[in-house]
Amino acid sequence: MTAMTGTVAAAGTVGASRTRMEGRAKVTGAARYAGEIPFADLAHGWLVASTIARGRVRSVESAPVLAMPGVLAVLHHQNAPRLEEFAGMLGPDPTIQILQNDRVPHVGWPVALVVAETSEQAREAADALVIRYDQEPHDIAFSAQHPGMYTPDDSPLLVTETGKGDIEAGLAASAVVVDEEYTTPEEHHNAMEPHAAMARWDSGRLEVVDSNQGPFAVAQDLAKMFSLDLASVRVRSEHVGGAFGSKGLTRPPVVLAVMAAIVTDRPVRVVLTRRQMFSVVGYRSPTAQRVRLGADTDGRLRAFDHQAASLTSTIHEFVESSAGIGRVMYDADAHHTSHRVVRLDVPTPSWMRAPGEAPGSFALESAIDELAHKCGMDPIALRARNEPAVGPVSGLPFSSRNVLGCFEEGARRFGWADRDPRPGAAREGRWLLGTGTAAATYPARVAPSTAAVTAEADGTFTVRITAVDLGTGARTALTQIAADALEVELDRIQVKIADSDFGQAMIAGGSMGTRSWALAITAAATELRAQLALPGDIPSDGITARSDTAEAIGALARQERHSFGAQFAEVAVDVTTGEVRVRRMLGIFAAGRVVNPLTARSQLIGGMTWGLSMALHEEAIRDQASGAHVNADLAGYHFASNADVPVIEVDWVDDPDTHDPTGIKGLGEIGIVGAAAAIANAVWHATGVRHRDLPIRPDRVLLAGSRGC
Amino acid sequence: MRVSMRVNGRRVTAEDVWEGESLLFVLRERLGLPGSKNACEQGECGSCTVYLDDSPVCACLVAAGQAGGRDVVTVEGLAGAAGLDAVQQAFMDAGAVQCGFCTPGLIVQAHYLLRETVDAGGPVPDDGEIREVLAGNLCRCTGYEKILDAVRLAAARKAAAAAAAAGQAEPGQAEVGR
Numbered sequence: 001m002t003a004m005t006g007t008v009a010a011a012g013t014v015g016a017s018r019t020r021m022e023g024r025a026k027v028t029g030a031a032r033y034a035g036e037i038p039f040a041d042l043a044h045g046w047l048v049a050s051t052i053a054r055g056r057v058r059s060v061e062s063a064p065v066l067a068m069p070g071v072l073a074v075l076h077h078q079n080a081p082r083l084e085e086f087a088g089m090l091g092p093d094p095t096i097q098i099l100q101n102d103r104v105p106h107v108g109w110p111v112a113l114v115v116a117e118t119s120e121q122a123r124e125a126a127d128a129l130v131i132r133y134d135q136e137p138h139d140i141a142f143s144a145q146h147p148g149m150y151t152p153d154d155s156p157l158l159v160t161e162t163g164k165g166d167i168e169a170g171l172a173a174s175a176v177v178v179d180e181e182y183t184t185p186e187e188h189h190n191a192m193e194p195h196a197a198m199a200r201w202d203s204g205r206l207e208v209v210d211s212n213q214g215p216f217a218v219a220q221d222l223a224k225m226f227s228l229d230l231a232s233v234r235v236r237s238e239h240v241g242g243a244f245g246s247k248g249l250t251r252p253p254v255v256l257a258v259m260a261a262i263v264t265d266r267p268v269r270v271v272l273t274r275r276q277m278f279s280v281v282g283y284r285s286p287t288a289q290r291v292r293l294g295a296d297t298d299g300r301l302r303a304f305d306h307q308a309a310s311l312t313s314t315i316h317e318f319v320e321s322s323a324g325i326g327r328v329m330y331d332a333d334a335h336h337t338s339h340r341v342v343r344l345d346v347p348t349p350s351w352m353r354a355p356g357e358a359p360g361s362f363a364l365e366s367a368i369d370e371l372a373h374k375c376g377m378d379p380i381a382l383r384a385r386n387e388p389a390v391g392p393v394s395g396l397p398f399s400s401r402n403v404l405g406c407f408e409e410g411a412r413r414f415g416w417a418d419r420d421p422r423p424g425a426a427r428e429g430r431w432l433l434g435t436g437t438a439a440a441t442y443p444a445r446v447a448p449s450t451a452a453v454t455a456e457a458d459g460t461f462t463v464r465i466t467a468v469d470l471g472t473g474a475r476t477a478l479t480q481i482a483a484d485a486l487e488v489e490l491d492r493i494q495v496k497i498a499d500s501d502f503g504q505a506m507i508a509g510g511s512m513g514t515r516s517w518a519l520a521i522t523a524a525a526t527e528l529r530a531q532l533a534l535p536g537d538i539p540s541d542g543i544t545a546r547s548d549t550a551e552a553i554g555a556l557a558r559q560e561r562h563s564f565g566a567q568f569a570e571v572a573v574d575v576t577t578g579e580v581r582v583r584r585m586l587g588i589f590a591a592g593r594v595v596n597p598l599t600a601r602s603q604l605i606g607g608m609t610w611g612l613s614m615a616l617h618e619e620a621i622r623d624q625a626s627g628a629h630v631n632a633d634l635a636g637y638h639f640a641s642n643a644d645v646p647v648i649e650v651d652w653v654d655d656p657d658t659h660d661p662t663g664i665k666g667l668g669e670i671g672i673v674g675a676a677a678a679i680a681n682a683v684w685h686a687t688g689v690r691h692r693d694l695p696i697r698p699d700r701v702l703l704a705g706s707r708g709c
Numbered sequence: 710m711r712v713s714m715r716v717n718g719r720r721v722t723a724e725d726v727w728e729g730e731s732l733l734f735v736l737r738e739r740l741g742l743p744g745s746k747n748a749c750e751q752g753e754c755g756s757c758t759v760y761l762d763d764s765p766v767c768a769c770l771v772a773a774g775q776a777g778g779r780d781v782v783t784v785e786g787l788a789g790a791a792g793l794d795a796v797q798q799a800f801m802d803a804g805a806v807q808c809g810f811c812t813p814g815l816i817v818q819a820h821y822l823l824r825e826t827v828d829a830g831g832p833v834p835d836d837g838e839i840r841e842v843l844a845g846n847l848c849r850c851t852g853y854e855k856i857l858d859a860v861r862l863a864a865a866r867k868a869a870a871a872a873a874a875a876g877q878a879e880p881g882q883a884e885v886g887r
Binding site: 017019020022023024025026027028029030031032033036038118119120189190191192193194239240241242244273274470471472473598599601602605606607608609610633634635639640641642643644645647648 | 727730734737738741742743744745746747748749750751753754756783784785787788793797798800801802804806807808809810811812813816839840841843844845846847848849850851852853854855856857
């Protein structure tokens with residue numbers, strides 16, 4: 001056997017820009033998403049959502065609907081297949097225990113599924129289905145002062161409260177104090193692809209095509225819920241049209257599709273509408289955050305207190321971890337962070353791009369800007385003065401921390417040194433001009449994954465891993481990583497992803513995918529190269545090496561591992577309309593090793609654009625009387641369009657992390673962190689008015705201006 | 710009702726079309742052309758943009774019956790025998806594609822912009838013009854920067870090709886064209 005690997009120069013392909021492998025399929029319309037794959041005899045399910053915010057289903061009047069054209073079944077809590085209650089990735093998940101009882105916990109809760117020959121017939125019948133309720137009074141009014149606020153228990157995802165020193169004494173001894181409340185509204189992912197799923201029985205196996213971030217995790221959940229062997233469940237998600245956390249867990253469409261496939265013994269597809277997405281796939285809780293900072297006149301922090309409040313539903317506890325960011329960013333002798341949550345009659349919130357850090361950074365990085373102004377200091381200098389040597393709460397060393405390098409490079413490129421620090425000093429006709437900055441950070445975590453790499457007899461290699469490409473470029477990055485690990489050309493590698501049959505792997509989420517999968521692929525490739533070094537021919541079915549990184553990850557040193565960044569924004573504020581236009585944004589990041597600069601840059605620009613949307617546009621509004629949204633569509637729920645976005649420049653500084661074999665930190669979330677604060681700080685600099693409530697709408701700008709504060 | 714139209718150059722007929730059915734539904738569910746995406750179904754996101762005769766429209770807002778007897782071109786119909794359309798190629802090369810769900814509508818809309826400008830002998834569109842014409846096509850992944858890069862790239866390539874063609878036809882003017 002000749003040497004199969006090691007033919008590429010040491011430079012490799014990681015770090016070089018590559019266009020995406022599936023680009024051609026996507027630009028020609030050939031790529032098939034979960035709701036688009038044809039199956040013989042396919043039936044269609046249509047979700048029926050509750051119209052009340054709290055109460056019980058008294059009756060589902062199925063009979064007239066069953067007589068409508070094409071209708072095959074009406075599933076509801078009295079006839080739907082029973083589901084096992086089980087503990088999934090994050091413990092029991094009541095949000096997918098649907099059609100199991102008569103309880104209605106919020107508007108939009110699934111109360112029935114109509115199955116018909118065509119989706120139009122199913123939809124018409126679903127619209128016609130009469131459901132009677134026993135309605136109870138509801139409460140959806142969120143505020144930090146809500147009497148139902150409580151301190152949640154610690155969970156594997158979040159330590160609720162941390163503290164050291166005496167906050168009150170620290171504040172009392174401080175020459176300069178900031179004590180303000182910041183709020184962010186309910187925000188929704190709104191991935192362009194609505195959630196879709198198809199389920200069918202194929203030779204005794206449950207075959208599922210689903211729009212999700214982790215097919216193996218979904219297969220595990222379905223196996224447990226429907227009491228099946230894991231080996232008899234297969235879930236695939238070849239192309240996913242964006243997710244941002246909303247597809248990170250098993251969601252109602254796939255559960256409903258499996259139920260309907262059981263009842264009708266046919267393939268069934270369930271696709272959500274945009275409106276339905278606002279109620280059953282998670283969202284970002286509104287937050288109310290009190291930040292108290294005490295400092296000496298030289299800007300050194302004496303007291304740091306960040307108290308975050310968010311909401312959850314009555315059926316499941318999810319806590320937006322907004323106060324976590326200060327545990328990484330700033331130290332003080334007195335340091336306190338805490339979370340509280342209130343149960344309301346609303347859908348269950350969930351992860352949304354940079355959960356915790358996105359709203360938390362708006363509050364904290366606004367407060368830091370306020371403190372710098374009060375101290376008469378440049379906000380970058382104030383941050384430099386408070387750089388911690390070790391984790392402020394953990395005391396652990398940072399694996400690498402180059403936030404000041406980001407500020408230095410960003411300030412140089414943005415022209416920060418030329419800035420007149422006085423607010424309201426720059427004007428161009430009816431536009432007030434200002435600039436602002438903020439820091440960014442996001443954890444660089446990793447999770448166990450398995451992978452298989454096969455040396456084929458024809459000299460090519462096949463990688464199999466249950467990764468998912470949500471549009472991030474994962475498929476392309478993993479091909480580069482495999483090429484480097486095997487030291488062969490890119491075109492000799494085929495990476496197969498998004499099939500639960502490939503085995504356990506980390507989901508595409510938490511900025512953990514690339515690092516976790518790279519570790520597994522590299523381990524399998526290394527093992528394969530050892531096998532190929534032995535004498536002998538490659539058999540017709542190839543030689544396969546497998547990896548499982550659980551042990552290696554368990555052996556990693558305990559450290560503070562994070563990405564960092566510096567955000568800059570310039571805004572123009574129209575004094576006549578109150579409109580805020582962002583004129584330019586710059587983000588410089590220290591995010592470990594960058595695998596594919598082309599797709600990496602897109603991820604970061606996309607994240608910063610989310611920050612712009614968060615600062616100026618996004619806000620889901622609920623009607624207090626009905627408990628329902630008033631803007632559950634893209635006409636009423638705004639995120640930035642092309643004409644809203646200015647020139648956004650992104651780059652990165654060196655951030656070598658020698659403690660991790662991959663050196664990768666992940667880029668999916670860090671781009672949004674701090675971006676909204678940079679814009680809000682720029683609006684203050686332009687107008688002299690501090691906006692502590694997002695989004696910074698024209699009416700808020702005008703009202704604040706007329707108050708003259 | 711029966712609806713006949715030309716889709717991507719092919720004459721097609723859909724039977725038993727319901728009066729309320731959208732052109733998008735006919736394309737996706739009856740004709741096997743799911744390239745045009747259904748992301749909001751009320752004309753806000755542009756993911757279903759197709760040509761109806763010579764105008765870009767949201768296929769979700771066009772009743773199937775309105776398309777009767779007319780010409781429809783979807784993203785599936787843009788590539789020719791010579792390969793990808795210049796806009797498709799530029800979207801790939803510039804990294805303007807991420808999740809791909811907004812991509813088909815954006816490509817049709819960008820194709821329309823260049824057809825009305827560079828292809829018609831006009832100047833390449835400036836950034837403001839591109840942003841405005843594409844403002845009805847929402848994208849949640851890219852932040853639009855790479856999409857702008859792609860449209861600029863496609864426009865420049867088209868302009869260069871036109872100049873080269875003009876240069877071949879009239880060699881004396883080649884330098885002026887550049």
